[in-house]
Amino acid sequence: MGTVGTSADDIADERRQLINVAYRLLGSVTEAEDAVQDAYARWYGLSRSRREEILSPGAWLTTVTSRICLDLLGSARARRERYVGAWLPEPLPDHTEWNHAGGADPTGPADPADQIVLDESVAMAFLVVLESMTPAERVAFVLHDVFRYPFAEIADVLDRSPTACKQLAASARRRVSVVRAPMTATGRADVVRHVKEAWEAKDIAALVGLLDPAAVMTADGGGMVGTVLRPIEGGAHIAQYMVAIADKAPGLELLERSVNGVPGLVAQRAGVVMTVASFDVSNGRVTRIWAVRNPEKLRPWAREGSRSGRAMPRGGQRSGPF
Incomplete structure (x- = not known):
């Protein structure tokens, strides 16, 4: 070695x-x-x-x-x-x-x-x-x-x-061996972008269409910030949850960013990263969402705020904090 x-x-x-x-x-x-x-x-x-x-x-x-x-x-x-x-x-x-x-x-x-x-x-x-x-x-x-x-x-x-x-x-x-082969970077990016757009539009039907019926969303707040403590199961339930929280955190921007080398989403407010989300995508649908909200785990993202000019909000709408 x-x-x-x-x-x-x-x-x-x-x-x-x-x-x-x-x-x-x-x-x-x-x-x-x-x-x-x-x-x-x-x-x-x-x-x-x-x-x-x-x-x-x-x-x-x-x-x-x-x-x-x-x-x-x-x-x-x-x-x-x-x-x-x-x-x-x-x-x-x-x-x-x-x-x-x-x-x-x-x-x-x-x-x-x-x-x-x-x-x-x-x-x-x-x-x-x-x-x-x-x-x-x-x-x-x-x-x-x-x-x-x-x-x-x-x-x-x-x-x-x-x-x-x-x-x-x-x-x-x-x-x-049970981990599926990932989609191409372009295909994954397209799906993540569509999720972003549907979430910003608060379009439950569109989100349900992008989420696998058996999708699971897991959030990590570490007890330091508010978030769901147990995984949310089912594409319909996840879509409803995403739209329900969209109005609870005004002023957030949803950004497309690379997370662990693959397309993901970052939510920030006033230049401070609040949430980093990773996605597992199969056959054009999201099967897993991992949303990290624990501030101690977001320290490598502290510089994200300095790049807020690269944000890509659509229609001036804001998204929730996961």
């Missing part, structure tokens, strides 16, 4: 890879950064002679980061039992949009969210499935299937045999 090198630059260069591994393991930018910082602290806590004995600092850092994540995953279940409402992974903005808009300071410290590679392994649908795995399954699957680390090295992380790690990854893979 990683490349050979012991210079300060070599060590620092590993950070991007470590953040990517940790986010996929934890589903949290904040926790991923903490895990990586902890791993670096342990590295620099070693004596110089001990560090010089390590042939591949990258491998050492990846192993330590993964073990830290494994411990965090073990304790996360207990923490989430006390969590108010549903727990969802932290949504990620598209860092290329920040760069093009001038929202990010290229000379400042790198934002952890900016370093995460946006591919299918960070799509909300994928991350939600990862949440259903045991900690060991998740580590084995992410390290092997996503990052292509050999089971012999994963065995060192999990303190199990390579054969046992292979079995864990196979078990996790069966869970992932």
